Amino acid sequence: MILLSVEGLSKRFGGLLAVDKASMAVPEGSITGLIGPNGAGKTTLFALASGFLEPSAGRVLFAGEDVTAEPPHRRARRGIARTFQIVQPFQGLTVHENIAVGAYLRHAGRQAALDAARAVAEEVGLAPLLETPAAALTVAGRKRLELARALATAPRLLLLDEVLAGLNPSEVRDILPVLRAIRARGVTILMIEHVMQAVMNLCDHVHVLAQGRMIAEGPPRAVCNDAAVIEAYLGHGAAARMRAEGGAHA
Amino acid sequence: MKARDILPLALLLGALALTPLFASNLLLNFLVSALIIALGAQGWNLLGGYGGQLSFGHAALFGTGAYATAILQTTFGVNAWVGFACGIALAALTGWMIGFLSFRARLRGSYFALVTLAFAEVLRILANAAGFTGGAAGLLIKLEPSFANFQFASRAGMLWVVLACILGVSLLTLWIDRGRFGAQLVAVRENEDAARALGVDVLATKLRAIALSGAITGAAGGLYAQNFLYLDANIAYGTWISVEVLIAAIVGGLGTVLGPVVGALALHGVGEVTKGLLGWMTGVDLMLFGVILIAAVAFVPAGLVGALRRLRMRRATP
Ligand SMILES: Nc1ncnc2c1ncn2[C@@H]1O[C@H](COP(=O)(O)OP(=O)(O)OP(=O)(O)O)[C@@H](O)[C@H]1O
Ligand SMILES: [Mg+2]
Numbered sequence: 001m002i003l004l005s006v007e008g009l010s011k012r013f014g015g016l017l018a019v020d021k022a023s024m025a026v027p028e029g030s031i032t033g034l035i036g037p038n039g040a041g042k043t044t045l046f047a048l049a050s051g052f053l054e055p056s057a058g059r060v061l062f063a064g065e066d067v068t069a070e071p072p073h074r075r076a077r078r079g080i081a082r083t084f085q086i087v088q089p090f091q092g093l094t095v096h097e098n099i100a101v102g103a104y105l106r107h108a109g110r111q112a113a114l115d116a117a118r119a120v121a122e123e124v125g126l127a128p129l130l131e132t133p134a135a136a137l138t139v140a141g142r143k144r145l146e147l148a149r150a151l152a153t154a155p156r157l158l159l160l161d162e163v164l165a166g167l168n169p170s171e172v173r174d175i176l177p178v179l180r181a182i183r184a185r186g187v188t189i190l191m192i193e194h195v196m197q198a199v200m201n202l203c204d205h206v207h208v209l210a211q212g213r214m215i216a217e218g219p220p221r222a223v224c225n226d227a228a229v230i231e232a233y234l235g236h237g238a239a240a241r242m243r244a245e246g247g248a249h250a
Numbered sequence: 251m252k253a254r255d256i257l258p259l260a261l262l263l264g265a266l267a268l269t270p271l272f273a274s275n276l277l278l279n280f281l282v283s284a285l286i287i288a289l290g291a292q293g294w295n296l297l298g299g300y301g302g303q304l305s306f307g308h309a310a311l312f313g314t315g316a317y318a319t320a321i322l323q324t325t326f327g328v329n330a331w332v333g334f335a336c337g338i339a340l341a342a343l344t345g346w347m348i349g350f351l352s353f354r355a356r357l358r359g360s361y362f363a364l365v366t367l368a369f370a371e372v373l374r375i376l377a378n379a380a381g382f383t384g385g386a387a388g389l390l391i392k393l394e395p396s397f398a399n400f401q402f403a404s405r406a407g408m409l410w411v412v413l414a415c416i417l418g419v420s421l422l423t424l425w426i427d428r429g430r431f432g433a434q435l436v437a438v439r440e441n442e443d444a445a446r447a448l449g450v451d452v453l454a455t456k457l458r459a460i461a462l463s464g465a466i467t468g469a470a471g472g473l474y475a476q477n478f479l480y481l482d483a484n485i486a487y488g489t490w491i492s493v494e495v496l497i498a499a500i501v502g503g504l505g506t507v508l509g510p511v512v513g514a515l516a517l518h519g520v521g522e523v524t525k526g527l528l529g530w531m532t533g534v535d536l537m538l539f540g541v542i543l544i545a546a547v548a549f550v551p552a553g554l555v556g557a558l559r560r561l562r563m564r565r566a567t568p
Contacts, residue, residue, distance in 0.1 A: 050447065076449030084447070090440035101437040104430045105449035113430070153449055 002064075003028040003157055003188045004049065004080075009058035010212075011044050018044040020212035021058070026157070031179070031189045033203035033220065037233050041212040042192045043085050046159050049190075050082040051075045062157070076105060079156030083146040083163055085192070089134035095121065096130040098145055102152030120152045124178055140171045151182065158182065160191040164198050176201055196224070208232065258508060259420050267413050270406035278405035284518035285412045286473050290491065291498035291510030292419045293466030298496070299504035300432060301459040302439025304359070307366030308467050308495050310348060310373050313486035315341040315468025316475040320389050321382060330400035334472040341468020342461045349460035353453055358442075367492070374487035388482030391475065400476045408477055415473065416511060419466050423507045435459055436505070467495065490536075497539050501546045503553025512554050517542065 004026040011019040019041040026032045036042050047053040049060055051072035059068045067075055081102075090098050099117035107113040121127045124144050129137070137145060143163050150158055160179075164172050172195060179202060183189055193199050199206060199220055206223045208216040210232035216223050223229055230238050266285070270278060290312055298304045315337040322333035352365045377383045384390075395401040402408050426432040434455050437445040442452050471491075475481055485491075494517070495510075502513020520542065521535035528534045550557045 052443070052446070071451075072446045073449050073451045076447065082447050084444070088441050088444040088447075090437055090444060092440055093436065097433070097436075101433050101445065101450070102448045104433055108430055110428055110430070113433070149444070149448060 001028045002026065003062070004190065005061045006045070006049060007059045007061065009045065009048055009060065010056045011041070011048055011053060012056045017212050019048065019055075019209075022209065022212065022214050023058075024207045024214060024217070026188060026190050027205075028156075028188050029183070029186065030204045031183050031191065031202050033199045033206035034190060034192045034209060035194070035199060035206060035223075036209035040209040040232075042209055043161055045209065046082055046161055046192065050080055050159060052082075076153055076155075079154075080159065081150035081153045081155035081157070082159040083150050083161055085161040085165070087142040087146050089137070089142055089145055091133075091135045093134055094130065095126055095132050095134055095137070095141075095145060095148075098134050099126075099148045099152045102149040105153045116154075117148075117152055120148050123181070124148045124151065125174070139166045140168075143167065144175070147178075151187075155187060157188045157190065160189060160193075162192055162194060164193060164195045172198060200224075256424075259417075259424075262508065262511065263413055263417055263420075267410060270404070270409060275405050278409055280518065280522060282405065282408050282412055282477055284515050285409070285416060285511070286470050286477065287491075287494050287498055287518065288511040288514035289412065289416055289419060289473065290467045290470035291495040291502070291514050292416065292423065293463045293468075293470065294495040295499040295504065295506075295510045296423065296426070296466065297459045297463035299499055299506070299509070300426070300439065301435045301456060303353075303456060303460070304363050304496075305366040305463075305492070306363040306496070307348075307368070307370035307492055308463075309487045309489060309492040310366065310370040311341045311345050311464040311467040312471035312474070312491045312495070313370070313373060313377065313483075313488075314344045314464075315471030316481055316486045317377065317383060317389075317471075318468075319472035320391055320475045320481050323391055324389060325382060329398065330476065331398075334400060334469070334476070337472040337475075338465050338469050341471065342465035344468075345464020346457055346461040348464075349457045353456045353460075367489075370487055370489070370492055374483050377487055378483035383483065384481075386482065388480060388485075391479040393479060401479070408473075412473055415469055419469075420507050420511075422462075427507065431455070431458065470495075493536075493539070497543045501542060501553060503555030503557075506553065506555045509553050509555040516554060 002025045007023050009019055009022045010017065022045060034042050044053065048055050051070055055068065059066055062078055062080060067078065090101065096114065096117055099120055100113045103113040103116040107116055118130065121130055124147050126144050126148055129141060134145060147163055164175065176198060179189065203220050206217065206220045207214060208223060208229050215228045215232055216226045230242060266281065269281060290308065294305065294308050318337035318340045319333045322328040322336055323330050348366060348369050352362055357365055378386055395403040434445065434450045437450055438452050438455050446452055471486065498513035498517055499510045501517060502511065503509030517539060520538060524538050525535050546553065
């Protein structure tokens with residue numbers, strides 16, 4: 001089943017068309033990747049999918065229902081959870097309290113919410129830091145906190161916006177199994193990621209956005225060898241040059 | 251709720267309730283005035299301290315509670331307690347409407363503060379001009395001490411009623427502090443976008459907070475009317491009350507249950523002493539409040555209650 005689909009989605013900021021008739025589908029149970037050069041419109045697409053921005057044109061469907069007009073908190077209740085590329089912790093609260101805000105979406109009582117928050121903290125490896133003020137966390141800690149809070153809302157779909165950016169290779173290696181385990185228990189993941197090692201490792205399917213348009217999709221390996229994708233990242237003519245160089249070395 | 255949360259509350263309010271056994275009428279008058287401000291500050295604190303929406307216009311809520319309580323008795327012959335309850339409801343509604351108009355327009359920070367100030371000023375000018383408020387001459391509630399009239403022959407009666415209100419509001423605040431609504435309110439204060447992403451209905455949360463805040467500060471207004479039996483527009487809707495509840499909450503400790511009470515008692519204590527010493531300088535107490543506010547924000551941003559808590563923690567973990 002298709003859990004999330006965006007159809008002909010566009011977003012205009014004044015003279016800039018940040019997202020341009022983009023369409024994509026995220027199958028339930030998958031880890032789907034969204035990649036593209038800086039400024040391609042990936043974060044904007046997430047904001048449209050989660051309700052933080054209104055599209056200039058197009059629709060967003062979640063589990064088959066049109067949610068284009070719904071505000072973010074209603075979509076969260078349906079099961080869409082997003083993280084922020086620029087982390088947005090509740091600075092004045094502890095890690096436990098931060099995560100509990102997410103957990104309160106499904107638990108009315110304090111004890112139930114705190115217990116659910118603790119379980120999520122254990123899942124993402126924040127358990128030893130529960131009583132730490134969020135403001136005192138390292139970059140890696142803050143990224144985990146973003147993930148934990150979103151996960152605490154018991155989502156069906158997780159939208160992860162560069163949760164690996166700024167982590168060192170060993171921190172990335174630590175968090176990959178966490179993401180796999182989250183998917184294994186039934187949460188669908190759509191992730192924006194620049195760390196190609198992670199994309200190759202995790203994603204079943206990858207979509208490529210460049211200058212607001214979807215230019216390619218497919219299994220990660222195929223997409224990385226796609227001429228249009230290489231050109232989008234490295235500039236016009238790059239694919240041909242690489243092929244020529246590759247030929248010379250062979 | 252744990253004993254640790256209740257204990258300071260029980261001790262403070264218990265001690266205050268026993269003051270009529272030994273205190274002079276002068277001291278009791280002082281306490282009643284200070285505690286009415288404390289109640290108003292508790293209302294301000296719910297919206298400002300927990301919700302992070304800093305209002306400069308809580309006079310709009312205080313005055314509505316006060317006028318409704320008084321006018322329903324004097325003009326419509328309604329029982330004083332019923333008038334008081336209606337005043338609370340009307341102040342809650344006023345808060346909700348101010349919130350609806352400003353929060354829906356996404357006003358935040360200093361914009362919200364200015365808009366609340368404007369609402370209070372408009373109400374003050376209207377109340378000063380209108381006939382049914384007694385206009386500039388003001389409004390007198392007839393002195394007829396009896397429990398049914400919400401007037402007490404001894405000062406202790408009013409003190410206990412005010413303390414009962416503070417106890418009720420403190421328990422309500424503690425309950426909010428420990429529950430879903432409180433967590434969502436604090437989340438809105440800390441980061442609206444993050445709260446929204448986690449399923450918090452930001453507008454509804456703010457509206458609920460400002461309506462509750464209005465009810466509580468409106469109750470303080472109603473008590474003020476019953477205590478002094480006189481109102482005019484500059485008392486009910488005057489900037490003085492907006493400023494006093496705000497300073498009491500900030501000095502006492504934002505987002506704490508007892509902060510506003512401690513802050514109001516400390517401020518009024520200092521204010522009375524300076525008025526006693528420097529009574530010939532009119533407005534000297536207000537000037538002092540300003541200085542205290544600046545000092546509090548600069549040196550004890552967590553307020554008196556926050557500072558006490560930190561001292562206790564430091565002693566517990568040497
Ligand atoms: N609120 C906004 N107002 C105006 N322009 C915006 C706004 N948000 C994004 N943009 C512009 O839209 C374009 C797409 O931005 P977006 O953040 O979606 O890119 P991205 O693919 O997430 O990039 P990155 O990989 O750097 O995170 C950029 O040119 C950006 O400057
Ligand atoms: Mg981005």
